[in-house]
Amino acid sequence: MTRLTEEVPFEMAGMRLDQVLAELFADYSRSKLQSWVKSGRVQVNGLTLKPRDKLVGGETIALDAEAEIVITAEPEPIPLEIIFEDESLLIVNKPAGLVVHPAIGNWNGTLLNALLNHDSSLETLPRAGIVHRIDKETSGLLMVAKTLQAHNSLTQQLQDRDITREYLAITRGRMTAGGTVDEPIGRHPTDRKRYAVRENGKHAVTHYRVGQRFTRHTLVQVKLETGRTHQIRVHMAHIRFPLLGDQVYGGRFQMPPDCSEQLEKELRSFKRQALHAAKLGLQHPVTDEYLEWEQPLPEDMIRLLEALAENERD
Template sequence: MTTIRHEAQVPLTAAGRRFDQALAEMFPDYSRSRLSGWIKSGAVSLDGAQVAARQLLRGGELVRLEVELENEVSSAPEAMALEIVHEDEHLLVLDKPAGLVVHPGAGNPVGTLLNGLLHHDPKLAELPRAGIVHRLDKDTSGLMVVARTLPTYTALVDLLSRHEVERQYEAVVLGTMVAGGTVDEPIGRSMGDRLRQAVRDEEDGKRAVTHYRLRERFRAHSLLQCQLETGRTHQIRVHMAHIGHPLIGDPLYGGGLKLPRGASAELIATLRGFRRQALHAEKLSFIHPATGEDMSFSAERPADQRQLIEALREDLAVHGSEHY
């Protein structure tokens, strides 16, 4: 169990302010809600006494913080082969394979990335969601960052909320696009299906922005580079389907099988056999919360998506720009 200890003097400039407000500025490594909880539990004292969060300060008081971090998650550790591309004492970056669920939930109580992370580093149990600050859908592959300390967790959540984590994806979609663009449409839960998200009006949905660029155009499909400005559930999948170009293989938002005229048996088999959304988180960039370094990571597309793109390229080479 990790013990956190801090001692600091309230600055004179904080005179007349509430204790919880000043504490948040004195200890920015921890969220306001967590500090408020520690005040209530007595883990934070002011001149040796337990006081209320609303206590007004005079400046110059001594603040002591001492808390033992209890486990935030109860899931069992499970041995799992994790593709870790970077690891230090503050965080790790991994390349998640398609098919791996990130969080335990209904229908997936075990065998998730969270279970594997707890086996890799048992102290992650002391962090919310075992340090996972953002997620990828089960059948989306690619890069994720995981915090290993509470200050890093707080900082990464803040970076994500301020859109200062660059997340770049590769997607293969139905239809031939002629140019890139931006989809700026709110997203919320679908009214008719609790498993789906949908473009909603501003009152019912949250702002969602996806930038996309055309990389390659095939006879009946397109290869895109997608950049997330926001990070809503299923965002790229919903936005691409909304503009009429759903992802190949997407079981929730896909538009069915599209075969170019005269497609070879190999291409038909590849398209029919691709049974997940063709989406890969290929690049992740952010400022390291502890060191201030520019961190940038890339992950090669997985074998199934590579095979899919190669098959589409071969079809285009044989048939030219003839469409289906």
């Protein structure tokens, strides 16, 4: 049994307890939450209420969540590069090409399957403890909760924007300076697999600064203020600096002029978006200590940068 607590936002004033629970504890089914209310495992400001009782906002909800198997995926012996692990937290370095969570077309061979093989107790956590995702073809740091308490803490830190997430990316085009993209992101109006800057989208903010300039490319350091799906890829494409290798948002591939043989070889063989989750920082869910990890670029991006630099010297 793990006690989870949330404060009811004032914008939820007038909503029923069962509706508020479904919003604040979305990792659990409505039927499970209702059964916990009826069994006295949910308290509002220390009182036991009925599912249909209305709230006024500002109350503190305490939920005694019971660990149970919520994952039906199978464990698979997929190698994991573990950067940090203790009793409540796991930090992994995800390689490019590994899907984070099972979905249509990728039911097996995912990071979630690997996590279940590493620690079978993760089957009692929503999404096996995975708190956030990075795209299949993006490499780098990703955090995993190992307990319900840690899951609740990390999820809250994400919502409060207290998690440090910094990326390294290689864009097409030479940037003159860094900046901020503050544009809402939503589903593409015609292609449901893509996202786009849209007026009715969700608030999204991306900060970026130049790391290294090349003739027709730029290494940029990107810091996320929000965490929308494909955010960096969409925002960089929006300002006309799409990520190198991004086949979804980057448009048709074009070999740059005055390209050395080595650079042409690296560009043609680079089949993913040049994006790496390089830094991750958070408050430890138990000790409250601030922890931060950095992961250097993977070999394919290093070779690409070396070829870009060498091409400048030719």
